[in-house]
Amino acid sequence: MRCVVTGCAGFVGSLLTDRLLRDGHTVVGIDNMSTGREDFLGAARRSPAFAFHRVDLLDTEALPDLVRGADIVFHLAANADVRFGTDHPTRDFEQNARATLNVLEAMRTGGVKKIAFSSTGSIYGEAREIPTPEFTAIPVQTSLYGASKIAAESFIEAYCEGFGMQAWIFRFVSLMGERYTHGHVVDFVRQLRTHPDRLDVLGDGTQRKSYLYVDDCIEAIVTALERADAKVNVLNLGHDEYCTVNDSIGWICARLGVQPKLVYSGGNRGWIGDNPFIFLDCSAMRALGWAPTLTIRESVERTVDYLRESEPALR
Ligand SMILES: NC(=O)c1ccc[n+]([C@@H]2O[C@H](COP(=O)([O-])OP(=O)(O)OC[C@H]3O[C@@H](n4cnc5c(N)ncnc54)[C@H](O)[C@@H]3O)[C@@H](O)[C@H]2O)c1
Numbered sequence: 001m002r003c004v005v006t007g008c009a010g011f012v013g014s015l016l017t018d019r020l021l022r023d024g025h026t027v028v029g030i031d032n033m034s035t036g037r038e039d040f041l042g043a044a045r046r047s048p049a050f051a052f053h054r055v056d057l058l059d060t061e062a063l064p065d066l067v068r069g070a071d072i073v074f075h076l077a078a079n080a081d082v083r084f085g086t087d088h089p090t091r092d093f094e095q096n097a098r099a100t101l102n103v104l105e106a107m108r109t110g111g112v113k114k115i116a117f118s119s120t121g122s123i124y125g126e127a128r129e130i131p132t133p134e135f136t137a138i139p140v141q142t143s144l145y146g147a148s149k150i151a152a153e154s155f156i157e158a159y160c161e162g163f164g165m166q167a168w169i170f171r172f173v174s175l176m177g178e179r180y181t182h183g184h185v186v187d188f189v190r191q192l193r194t195h196p197d198r199l200d201v202l203g204d205g206t207q208r209k210s211y212l213y214v215d216d217c218i219e220a221i222v223t224a225l226e227r228a229d230a231k232v233n234v235l236n237l238g239h240d241e242y243c244t245v246n247d248s249i250g251w252i253c254a255r256l257g258v259q260p261k262l263v264y265s266g267g268n269r270g271w272i273g274d275n276p277f278i279f280l281d282c283s284a285m286r287a288l289g290w291a292p293t294l295t296i297r298e299s300v301e302r303t304v305d306y307l308r309e310s311e312p313a314l315r
Contacts, residue, residue: 007077009036063106085144096148122146143273173238177214202270
């Protein structure tokens with residue numbers, strides 16, 4: 001396949017790019033390098049099947065020529081950090097909703113019919129149904145990130161209906177693993193490197209979260225593209241288990257060999273838009289024959305090991 005990957009220099013996009021190249025596809029990678037990292041492109045750049053374009057998705061002029069002729073666009077570029085949404089009230093809209101519309105317009109004018117999109121479990125807000133299935137009642141939004149992602153999903157669905165496109169929309173839980181750059185594990189590891197005797201924790205540590213190993217996520221994306229063939233395929237991507245933030249702290253501290261004093265900010269939400277309980281019903285993805293290979297604990301431990309090795313490169 002001739003693939004376009006937006007966000008190809010990010011945590012997930014770079015690993016997906018490497019996987020697509022290994023599978024024998026060609027990849028046109030697009031990234032503005034706002035959070036992307038040149039070192040994540042190392043393997044891809046050695047492949048003659050990869051072409052990189054440092055382009056911002058808000059630059060509508062450049063996009064149609066880059067996507068024209070592609071079989072599919074994997075649209076992963078985004079402002080991926082839910083926590084700081086209210087510090088920049090329009091950023092999620094610009095980077096996630098408007099950028100997605102720009103990608104869709106470039107696809108429409110360039111004659112590209114298939115899109116795979118990285119959405120998020122955050123679109124469920126504080127879900128009433130847990131485990132949360134894909135077709136739960138339209139949720140109340142609690143974060144600008146979630147709001148922008150469900151808006152992006154909606155545009156994708158309308159473009160499928162209006163312009164004969166086909167979509168795979170993946171709602172991920174938080175991912176972990178190699179090239180992990182943002183989230184609670186990196187926050188905690190950084191803190192514990194600076195002061196191993198104290199760990200500041202947002203919330204009260206009882207928040208329940210489901211996490212997924214990033215390679216399991218990528219395997220699910222590849223599997224769904226082969227086996228799900230509706231016009232619009234909406235799929236939760238998560239684990240069959242969850243843990244508390246305190247569980248995760250225990251695993252991280254044991255791995256690092258530290259016993260810090262835990263200092264909680266209090267309340268069962270770490271920040272505005274934090275969800276005290278995220279647990280997705282992933283039976284639709286399971287029915288396609290996919291299953292996670294690592295437990296949440298193993299994912300956390302593997303992420304800690306990666307961060308210890310790559311610390312000098314942490315941004
Ligand atoms: N990592 C997770 O736990 C997680 C969970 C749920 C959903 N997601 C979604 O998966 C996708 C990838 O997330 P990630 O963790 O790899 O994030 P990331 O920040 O590592 O990657 C995003 C990439 O997009 C690029 N980018 C951002 N805005 C751009 C723009 N306007 N034009 C061009 N490039 C731009 C960045 O430079 C970066 O390389 C995102 O859509 C995110 O919302 C991630």
